[in-house]
Amino acid sequence: MSLLEIDAIDVAYGNIQVLWDVSLSVEEGETVALLGANGAGKTTVLKTICGDRSPLAGEVRFEGEPIGHLDQEVVVPEGVAHVPEGREIFNDSTVEENLKLGAYVNRDGLAERRERIYDIFPRLEERSNQRAGTLSGGEQQMLAIGRGLMSDPKLLLLDEASLGLAPVLVDDVFDAIERINDEGTTVLLVEQDLYNALRVADRGYVLESGRISLSGTAEELATDERVEASYLGA
Numbered sequence: 001m002s003l004l005e006i007d008a009i010d011v012a013y014g015n016i017q018v019l020w021d022v023s024l025s026v027e028e029g030e031t032v033a034l035l036g037a038n039g040a041g042k043t044t045v046l047k048t049i050c051g052d053r054s055p056l057a058g059e060v061r062f063e064g065e066p067i068g069h070l071d072q073e074v075v076v077p078e079g080v081a082h083v084p085e086g087r088e089i090f091n092d093s094t095v096e097e098n099l100k101l102g103a104y105v106n107r108d109g110l111a112e113r114r115e116r117i118y119d120i121f122p123r124l125e126e127r128s129n130q131r132a133g134t135l136s137g138g139e140q141q142m143l144a145i146g147r148g149l150m151s152d153p154k155l156l157l158l159d160e161a162s163l164g165l166a167p168v169l170v171d172d173v174f175d176a177i178e179r180i181n182d183e184g185t186t187v188l189l190v191e192q193d194l195y196n197a198l199r200v201a202d203r204g205y206v207l208e209s210g211r212i213s214l215s216g217t218a219e220e221l222a223t224d225e226r227v228e229a230s231y232l233g234a
């Protein structure tokens with residue numbers, strides 16, 4: 001049984017369909033990249049996993065249980081954490097307070113989890129009492145990922161974790177993703193940064209205009225000219 005199985009979902013906003021027959025799976029321990037151009041539907045796939053959107057057809061299963069139709073309050077305790085694009089941290093709260101809020105579903109072992117996050121992102125520890133709104137873009141992204149980890153998820157969903165960051169910070173964020181996965185958290189990441197996504201992923205899927213057009217190991221996709229073409233053709 002896969003940790004996450006997306007089985008032939010169709011998804012629409014109102015009467016505009018944006019996903020057709022999308023299937024993908026994530027095995028426990030993997031990092032999987034969902035690639036594709038702007039507007040291909042990547043974010044919509046993550047929203048459907050979280051229950052923010054209900055599929056018109058098909059099903060999402062987490063640990064074998066259908067989850068697509070549940071709301072996020074119900075899904076999070078079962079082990080899914082979503083770090084949305086655009087960060088969505090609480091600007092007026094401190095770093096430390098933001099991390100605590102991430103743990104609202106699973107308060108046991110809070111101190112150890114916070115230590116793990118400070119170990120991965122030492123800059124957050126240095127700034128633990130600083131208001132989140134005054135952090136740099138890169139630090140805010142680290143905080144968003146850290147907050148997601150505070151619920152000790154089995155599956156971490158990352159939407160464009162590196163978007164808008166300076167190149168040196170992009171490397172730091174991807175190194176952190178690699179480490180989070182090495183330490184046992186399964187990761188599904190949505191990315192436009194092909195190079196870095198395939199550097200840290202085991203496998204990937206390419207979404208083109210709402211349909212999966214290609215899939216394979218990271219090595220296969222990194223050398224497949226059609227992957228880059230799918231971005232240019234959009």
Ligand code: ATP
Nearest residue numbers: 013016018036037038039040041042043044045192
């Ligand atoms: P990006 O990288 O630009 O965020 P994406 O691959 O994540 O792109 P989605 O955000 O999933 O793509 O969008 C897929 C399609 O669904 C787009 O055509 C978008 O305009 C449309 N869409 C997204 N959200 C809504 C919404 N709330 N209402 C109507 N259409 C939407």
